[in-house]
Amino acid sequence: MKTKYIIYTLLALLVAFLIYNKFFSKHAKQTSAATAGKGKRKNGPVSVNIMIVKDTAVNNQIDITGTIDANERVSLISQTAGNITGIYFTEGSRVQKGQLLVKVYNQDLQASLQQYQAQMVLARDVNNRNKILYQKEAVSKEEYETSQSSLSALQAQADVVRAQIARTEIRAPFSGIIGLRNVSPGGYLSPSTPIATLVNIDPAKLTFSVPERYLPIIGKGSKVTFTVESSRDKFNATVYAIEPALDATSRTITVRAKAPNPKNILTAGAFAKINLTLDQIPKTIMVPTECVIPDLKSSKIYLYKNGIAVAQNVKTDLRTDTKIQIVDGLKAGDSVVISGLIQIRPKSPLKILKVVK
Template sequence: MRTRYIIYIALALLVAYLIYNKFFSPHAKESAAAIAAGGKGSKGRKNGPVSVNIMIVKDTAVNNIIDVTGSIDANEKVSLVSQTAGNITGIYFTEGSKVKKGQLLVKVYNQDLEASLQQIKYQETLAKQNEYRNKILLQKEAISQQEYDTSLTSLNSLKAQGDVIRAQISRTEIHAPFSGTIGLRNVSPGGYLSPQSPIAQLVNIDPAKVTFSVPERYLSIIGPGSKIRFNTESSRENFTATVYAIEPSIDVNSRTITVRAKAPNPKGLLTAGGFAKINLTLDQIPKTILLPTQAVIPDLKSSLVYVYQNGVAVSKPVKTDMRTDTKIQIIDGLKPGDSVVVSGLIQMRPKVPLKIAKVIK
């Protein structure tokens, strides 16, 4: 029994020692003091000023530029076909080559027409001689006017027949209607060619046409002579073009107007059907405010920025308009000389103390 009491007393003393060592010993007091000091230090850091970069607002001249997409078209483009049917007797072009206007490209069988033309020529020669003799006889009053008129009509009729055959022969020869590059041919020598058979495509793409659409609001700004800059996926070069035609009506679905420009293409870097990313300079705004995009915070009703005033952050609602990749235009809410916060925006709240790390002018 005494042994049990001794064990209880020993356990009680051990617990008392542990409690004393944890809460009342000099070491425990020092630890508590250190924790309290650390808490005060953390609170001080939390309520300390936020280090930020600020930008001094100033008026800036900026070009009013919009980015649109368009398509590249050939200056002239035609699918070559024959006006008559027959077997092909000659192909006089190489696929993908340059051809000149009027160059013979394909010839269809026409020997029967050539023979008929030759026959008409013989008859015409005889008719000319007959007409000449009758004309002399008429002057000498050896024949009547009616006899001479009959010989003249016969001559003119033969000339007309010759013209008809020449026209038929011309339709058996396909010539290039303009200079350009001819594409892949769809016919072979000896094959039968009909008016429905496509021969090849002929394309002239110097200059190239660039077709695109702009919003209706810019109709009064853009016009013939306006310059555009654009680039394509197939080339790293930047190209320029000049507007030369505008569609006279507005698309009722998109409320846009179609514009067409011409771009020099001496190196052949532009290809018909290509995609153009167009940079269109409409006009210049002489005085406006531009801020880095990250400085403007979207809000439910508008947008806002934080301004440095008397050492603290002050929020200001602003109205925005034109945007670029890195800048945004402010049309209301700021004035030149304001100090706009452009960094540390995650920590921004109204009345937050600020410390200026850098001033951007």
């Protein structure tokens, strides 16, 4: 029994020691004081930066994507079949409109043309002689018309041969850069054989789609700024054509613009990041995006008034990379809190660290 009482006594002393150490020792008092100090700091003013609201002009812009196209692009083919007798271009070089690029064998056609030309000389002499005789009533009208018809037939036949000869010469339909050739001298060329691709990319065409809501404010002459992955430069383009109907699936309309490309930096098929300026809003309020707090039904911001935070519901519209437009709820001269928002509650005391202009 004595042992039992001794154990109870020791346990009671141990509990008493722990209670003392927890609540009444020097360390416990220091911890309590530190905790009280932290609580006081929490109840103190929150240090914030504020911005004085002012009216500003802003460009209404949207960021979309598009594709670079050539101004003109064609796959060169022959209109006639035959052996290639000459190739007169260098791959990747610039050619001029009308320049001879490839020639197909046409000696037989040249011979036929010479034959018709010789016959035309004789037919023309006969016709001229019959004309003089007809005027003198030395030959009948029928004889004169027969000689005239023979001359015309020979001229028509010669024109046909000339057209056939022209088809044996493949010429550039427009000025541009010619690509890699797929034929060789002496090879057989048929109308189904692609010779090379000819591209004119100055100016370059920029094709993109715009949402339906922007139709009233985009038109011919609208300015476009864009970039491509292959260059750090910014390029400018001007809208010159708009598709007359919306795409039924995406509810967008296709727009095409032209961009000067004298240095051939832009390449057909390239991906373009487009910044389209729709219009300019001359007077509105823009605030940093991070100071707008989204809510279930609306958005709100905190104003600095008489040293405390005041919640204010606002309506927003346009967004940029760093700012958002406030269309209702703010006026010029208001002080908007732009930092320390996590710690702020309505009527929290505030301390201004910096005023941002």
